[in-house]
Amino acid sequence: MIGVVRRAARGIREHLYLFFVATGVVAAALVLLGTFALVVVNLQGLVAGWQQDVHVSAYFQPSLGVEDWAEAKSAIAGRVEVDAVSLVSPEEAAAWMTERMPEVSEVVGELGPSALPASLEITLRAEHRGAEAVDAFAESLSASGRFAEVDYGREWVGRAGSFLELLGMLGVALGVIIAVAALFLVGNTINLVVLARRDELEILRLVGATDGYILGPFVVEGVAQGLLGALAALGCLQAVHRGLLVQLDDILPLAFGAESLHFLPAGLVLALGLGGVLIGALPAWVAGRRFLARLP
């Protein structure tokens, strides 16, 4: 074990330039992947914020009266999806309209206080704010026959959801493309390393080294490349993240409705590290084996 690490260290020392080229390729690939992940993570936060604003407005049938409103309100308040319900009477609706839209206040006044329908303003619990959940909930309200109209900004919820889904798929596709490209680039660099060390490998083979003995240091070097590349990439991502925070300090709360940009969560940081190890070690192993197979 110690022998493998020592031989790997010697290999790195003897081909330091190629080692850093391979490490740089790993780092570059991870920076690309990490940047994309950062964007997705923050957009997800943003959309989650929008979803918090989702609330359902249900407008009563004009034929219903005050008792019906109260009964409907308490029935709906008892449902598991519901966080809060408030009743908006026609008078309150008129007052709100008059305040918000002075240009229509005259019309509202002429029509009389009960011209606008009474409604329920319903806030859903966080876990029921997804597009489908909201759809189903609104559907059930409509089906009850009490309401003339159920309104919940379906477009927003739906679009935000499918946008996120699209981003996620794009992320996976992009990740695969970048990972494959990185594997090939690292593979090519390692082929150069193998070529530079062909004499050594040939001699090792000649004096009776096993495949494992020859491949071991290659894989260790690959892991080192991956870890070092991942560290460098995380450093870069951190720097970019901080830089953006400083630059966007003023507009962030406005644009995002969130306090700040998030960095990658621990799980993704770990995934980035593992990805680095894979991108570093796998091509090393493959290139080493391929060369060994051709060796006399």
Added chain:
Amino acid sequence: MIPIGPVIRLYHIVKSYGDRDALRDVSVTVDKGEMVYITGPSGAGKSTLLKLLYGAELPSSGKMLIGGVDVSKLDRHSLPTLRRNMGVVFQDFKLLPRRTVGQNVAMALEVIGAAEEQVRRRVPAVLNIVGLRGREDDAAGVLSGGEKQRVAIARAIVNDPPILLADEPTGNVDGAMAVEVMEILQAINLRGTTVLVATHDVGLMDRFPYRRLRLVDGKLVAGAAPRARA
């Protein structure tokens, strides 16, 4: 691995490269402790014969026993075992020029997992045998041809293999140095190692007379069996 009596036996060995036969129906016996030349003109099949012996190539047909073990269909996993029982020396030395003499020699011990203490003891000992005492820390790349070949020989014998193969070991070494290399091989043979030397240097063979396996165009034309039995 190595019994008394024949250490190498080839039966009707054929080696073809495409439609070209590098060895044709070669049958040979080499006894334990023998020193033998493999000779013949360029392209006769000398190197090919050695390659079969150290497992770099497999015979197209025929049977090959080394130390009583059939190696005619040797698989990948057995190759290291074969190589650990065999030192090989080439015309072009095959040293790592950027490493020291000591590091080059130590490689053959490290691959068999020798302890550091053993490396420290054995490396100077074999360098002493090849006349390079105290040169451990010299870079291998700056040595003369004769010195390089002696380092290669030291590496080949450092783990005491029963068989030493040398393919034109004096090909890149001139005059007096070639004689020195032959003297070292002779000394190694005298310590009990079976030595096979491929060469077409008639002068050297006359000066160090041993059995000559003579190949012409892939066919063995002389020296198939040890002298006592020939």
